[in-house]
Amino acid sequence: MANPRVIRRLASILLGILLAGCVGAPSSLAPASPNARVISHLMWTIFGIAAFVFVVVEGLLLYAALRFRHKGGNDIKQERLPDQIEGNTRLETSWTLAPAVVLAILFVISTIALYSVVSLPDPAAAGNAPTVHVQVIGHQWWWEFRYPDLGIVTANEYHVPVNSVVRLTVESADVIHSYWAPQLGGKIDVIPGHINQTWFKVTEANTYSGQCAEYCGAEHAEMRFTVVAESPEQFQAWVKAQQASPAAMAGEAAAGEQLFMKSACIGCHTINGTNARGQVGPNLTHLASRKNIAGGVLENTPQNLAAWIANPPGVKPGVKMPNLGLTPDQINTIVAYLESLK
Numbered sequence: 437m438a439n440p441r442v443i444r445r446l447a448s449i450l451l452g453i454l455l456a457g458c459v460g461a462p463s464s465l466a467p468a469s470p471n472a473r474v475i476s477h478l479m480w481t482i483f484g485i486a487a488f489v490f491v492v493v494e495g496l497l498l499y500a501a502l503r504f505r506h507k508g509g510n511d512i513k514q515e516r517l518p519d520q521i522e523g524n525t526r527l528e529t530s531w532t533l534a535p536a537v538v539l540a541i542l543f544v545i546s547t548i549a550l551y552s553v554v555s556l557p558d559p560a561a562a563g564n565a566p567t568v569h570v571q572v573i574g575h576q577w578w579w580e581f582r583y584p585d586l587g588i589v590t591a592n593e594y595h596v597p598v599n600s601v602v603r604l605t606v607e608s609a610d611v612i613h614s615y616w617a618p619q620l621g622g623k624i625d626v627i628p629g630h631i632n633q634t635w636f637k638v639t640e641a642n643t644y645s646g647q648c649a650e651y652c653g654a655e656h657a658e659m660r661f662t663v664v665a666e667s668p669e670q671f672q673a674w675v676k677a678q679q680a681s682p683a684a685m686a687g688e689a690a691a692g693e694q695l696f697m698k699s700a701c702i703g704c705h706t707i708n709g710t711n712a713r714g715q716v717g718p719n720l721t722h723l724a725s726r727k728n729i730a731g732g733v734l735e736n737t738p739q740n741l742a743a744w745i746a747n748p749p750g751v752k753p754g755v756k757m758p759n760l761g762l763t764p765d766q767i768n769t770i771v772a773y774l775e776s777l778k
């Protein structure tokens with residue numbers, strides 16, 4: 437018999453290793469939006485039901501194993517066999533019906549939760565909160581966010597005001613993805629040729645991370661995004677800044693702008709108010725205002741941006757942005773321009 441203290445210690449080490457994987461990750465069990473709360477409640481309800489069933493079934497099993505265990509002797513005599521109950525209609529009906537009832541209850545509560553996750557809340561129930569519409573477009577392997585009512589297009593990071601209902605319409609530019617910000621609601625399929633809808637409403641200014649949750653090719657795991665929830669005043673300031681065209685460039689940034697406009701970059705990227713009108717890659721009009729680049733993989737620093745432009749497939753194998761073979765000087769000049777796009 438193993439020492440119980442050793443077993444306890446081993447169990448705590450294993451549990452520690454297992455839970456270490458959760459540190460810093462956005463958790464659906466730390467919901468920040470009403471529909472995310474519905475999912476979290478559903479999880480705990482189902483966990484409770486499952487735990488109850490587990491305790492009852494395992495309890496009966498243990499009871500039977502201990503109470504009716506074989507006590508000494510090598511011969512199992514005929515009279516010690518349990519009663520044979522084959523064909524007992526009442527027993528067979530009840531152990532078929534009981535799991536069916538449990539599954540029916542799970543089906544009903546899950547379906548109710550599903551609808552409240554995707555259906556916009558009744559305006560009165562939401563305290564007549566203002567609504568912000570954000571169009572979410574999944575690309576291999578980055579996220580585009582458009583505000584059709586505000587004329588803003590951005591990528592991999594979007595801002596929302598607290599206490600507003602944020603309505604998301606979700607679509608794809610290529611393959612099937614899944615939009616998922618665990619603290620703000622459920623996963624929503626991102627399907628080519630079809631528009632899905634979901635929503636969220638946060639009360640606390642914070643930064644929430646999300647990620648693609650459906651395998652969509654080589655860089656599926658590197659398809660992340662950030663939701664910045666801020667006060668309505670801060671949000672309005674962000675909107676104004678995003679709506680503005682880039683300021684006139686000077687010095688190295690101006691040289692970088694010239695180089696950029698002559699390069700292949702403009703075939704894929706848009707920068708408002710310039711000749712760059714490509715539609716394949718992220719809109720870079722306010723690139724410098726974003727915290728991350730390359731689909732949320734790299735922090736937005738001049739060094740990282742230079743490394744990214746120098747060799748995109750080296751950072752993200754399979755990425756559609758090619759290595760343009762620019763010299764280090766040319767790259768630094770372009771970086772000076774892009775990092776001026778506040």
Ligand code: CUA
Nearest residue numbers: 613648652656
């Ligand atoms: Cu997009 Cu996985």
